Amino acid sequence: MSQTSRKIVLGVTGSIAACKSVELARLLAGAGHDLRVIQTDAARRFVGEAALGAVSGHPVAGRLFDNTSEPVFAHIELARADLLLVAPATANTIAKMAAGMADNLLLATYLAAECPVVVCPAMNHHMWHHPAVKQNVKLLMQRGVTIIPPDAGELACGETGDGRLPEPEAIFCRIQQLLGEEIVGDLAGLRVLVTAGGTREPIDAVRFISNKSSGKMGFAIAEAACMRGAAVTLIAANCSLPRRAGIRYVDVSTAAELRAALEADVDACDVLIMAAAVSDYMVSGKQTMGKLERKSKINLQLVETGDIVSSLERNNTSGLKVGFAAEYGGDKLERARRKLRRKQLDMIVFNDISRSDIGFESDDNEITILTGDGKDVHVGKTSKAECAHRILDLVAAKGRGQG
Numbered sequence: 001m002s003q004t005s006r007k008i009v010l011g012v013t014g015s016i017a018a019c020k021s022v023e024l025a026r027l028l029a030g031a032g033h034d035l036r037v038i039q040t041d042a043a044r045r046f047v048g049e050a051a052l053g054a055v056s057g058h059p060v061a062g063r064l065f066d067n068t069s070e071p072v073f074a075h076i077e078l079a080r081a082d083l084l085l086v087a088p089a090t091a092n093t094i095a096k097m098a099a100g101m102a103d104n105l106l107l108a109t110y111l112a113a114e115c116p117v118v119v120c121p122a123m124n125h126h127m128w129h130h131p132a133v134k135q136n137v138k139l140l141m142q143r144g145v146t147i148i149p150p151d152a153g154e155l156a157c158g159e160t161g162d163g164r165l166p167e168p169e170a171i172f173c174r175i176q177q178l179l180g181e182e183i184v185g186d187l188a189g190l191r192v193l194v195t196a197g198g199t200r201e202p203i204d205a206v207r208f209i210s211n212k213s214s215g216k217m218g219f220a221i222a223e224a225a226c227m228r229g230a231a232v233t234l235i236a237a238n239c240s241l242p243r244r245a246g247i248r249y250v251d252v253s254t255a256a257e258l259r260a261a262l263e264a265d266v267d268a269c270d271v272l273i274m275a276a277a278v279s280d281y282m283v284s285g286k287q288t289m290g291k292l293e294r295k296s297k298i299n300l301q302l303v304e305t306g307d308i309v310s311s312l313e314r315n316n317t318s319g320l321k322v323g324f325a326a327e328y329g330g331d332k333l334e335r336a337r338r339k340l341r342r343k344q345l346d347m348i349v350f351n352d353i354s355r356s357d358i359g360f361e362s363d364d365n366e367i368t369i370l371t372g373d374g375k376d377v378h379v380g381k382t383s384k385a386e387c388a389h390r391i392l393d394l395v396a397a398k399g400r401g402q403g
């Protein structure tokens with residue numbers, strides 16, 4: 001529940017993502033805000049006025065010249081809001097906002113508004129990267145509009161790229177933060193420690209042994225946990241992904257550094273989620289600081305880096321532990337199940353690395369969450385953000401003793 005009720009105007013425009021605006025409106029109204037919704041004519045083709053009206057608790061405003069159901073100066077009254085949020089925002093509406101046009105109620109309200117304005121673009125990735133759209137977005141930002149950029153993933157048109165409207169929960173959390181509201185999510189009060197990325201074991205000063213992990217899954221989990229109110233630390237092994245305020249990042253490179261970072265933080269966490277791909281082997285002996293000379297043959301002796309999870313058991317036994325199993329081959333699910341038992345984890349997230357369309361480096365994943373009680377949860381191919389929320393649903397349920 002929000003501490004202060006604010007007047008928020010939600011502008012919904014004609015994107016396929018308009019269906020998500022019902023959930024966004026529900027979250028905003030549910031937090032106690034006085035929510036008014038404006039729909040463009042195109043938005044009415046994607047989402048029903050009845051649904052938006054019902055969740056916001058007020059009739060949906062639509063037309064500039066409709067003085068039978070709306071005040072004559074509806075745009076001026078609506079503009080006296082504490083915040084104007086346009087989600088989803090089409091390329092068309094963004095262009096008209098940048099050009100200062102006012103040929104519908106939402107655009108007239110925007111021009112008349114003195115409050116903070118937040119715009120959440122949603123469109124096909126080619127549209128999003130079009131120079132005209134980029135320039136319009138830049139212009140709006142220069143004028144003080146906050147842009148919540150789209151997520152990457154599978155788009156409604158079947159293509160993959162950035163252009164997806166972020167999940168309503170994510171937009172809601174950003175809005176609450178902008179309004180200075182405390183976020184009370186289902187993970188509030190929990191300290192969540194996440195590992196992400198792939199470790200690098202040096203061969204010499206420039207070469208290393210590593211793996212294909214990009215860190216996207218771990219970053220998605222950290223972001224989702226932060227949105228849901230947790231205090232999050234993310235140990236990032238060689239990740240070059242965007243970072244967000246509110247998360248504490250600890251950068252590491254090797255398995256040994258990751259272990260040291262975990263040991264420093266594990267006692268102070270309630271939930272440990274290990275999404276990093278840690279090298280199983282490192283080069284034995286002392287590495288040359290320079291670059292190994294080129295020879296026809298070089299023998300490298302590899303030794304095990306050691307099982308970090310098992311060694312941590314000695315430190316922290318009380319917190320919830322979630323592991324990842326990236327498996328390949330025939331009995332992959334069974335191998336993940338054995339890993340869950342052997343490492344005494346509370347949950348293990350299995351993903352099939354024999355598929356190239358999900359997992360490593362991809363924006364999507366398809367996972368099975370094994371909880372050891374036979375109630376496996378399968379999450380079909382979807383964005384890593386959605387997978388992260390499904391994992392955290394189980395973490396939250398276990399935290400409440402329902403898991």
Ligand SMILES: Cc1cc2nc3c(=O)[nH]c(=O)nc-3n(C[C@H](O)[C@H](O)[C@H](O)COP(=O)(O)O)c2cc1C
Nearest residue numbers: 013014015016040042043090091092093122123124
């Ligand atoms: C099926 C369908 C999906 C569409 N999805 C989007 C979209 O996601 N983003 C976008 O910018 N335009 C999208 N459009 C185009 C807009 O609906 C169109 O530009 C419209 O004029 C926008 O009007 P508005 O900005 O006043 O709502 C879509 C059109 C169709 C037919």
